[in-house]
Amino acid sequence: MSDTTENGDSRVRSSNYPYFNLKRSVEYLHTLYEREALHQIPVDIAIEHLEMSPDSSIGKRAISSLTIFGLVEQERRGETRFVRISQLGRDIILSGLKAEGQKNPGLLKQAALKPKIVSHIVNKYCENGRLPSDKVLRLQLLDDTDVIVSKVAVDKVISVVKETLDYAEIGKDSIEETPTEEYAPPGEEVSLNKNGQEQESPPAKDAKDDERPPGFVSNTQVFRLRSGGEVILTIPHSVTDKEMELIKRWVDLMLEAIALPE
16 A cells, blocks of 8 residues: 655555565465355454454454455444455455365465555566565665655565565566576587586597498598599498499499590
8 A cells, every 4th residue: 555645745655564474364364264254244353263352453463464465355334344355355265265275376466466565566676586685675675765664664574575475476487497508619519417417428429430230331432543642432321332342343443434545
């Protein structure tokens, strides 16, 4: 939430942050559902269901956290305040029942970003799915002209926000790690073992060491010229002894023809 003062100050105030993180608030939500289902009940009774004193500040903070996350709605009639599970709260409960207690990240993300202090911090300070360290974020919030966070409350704000984001799995999609491309000189290949550590690639085999089926010979042959030079013949596939012998005869005939006087 944000408060607007007489001077038009609409900055986000730390006094309106949820005192309990989203995980604890969802636990409180389930407790209220188990005790009263979807009925509207007085706030004092709701606090008692959470095993807290209606006159305690901690009980009031619990209901306030549920409200700020959008899990419950409050209504005042006369001197009595009532609370009822909201539509978002119902959806979270029902999704948990259908999925046998498993979390629904989509619904939890909606709840997590309901508090303006949370959405502000995520939008302004979250980069690549991560927030800065607590010490750095503390300095940033105290110097932030868009929020009013006291030195007394700032550490609690940071703790609640980070725990909430972690529970709602916000940022995990954007920080999903991609394989790091290791530099390798041309002609070399970097391979990683199952632990992600670099391992040596097996040495490349020389062409002459290539295994060939029995009966096949090297596909490179050298022929001597009568003038003292040589001709190197390379065939792009393996050949049998018989095939190579025929090729040799043909080359010898060609060389003799070249050597004949005109």
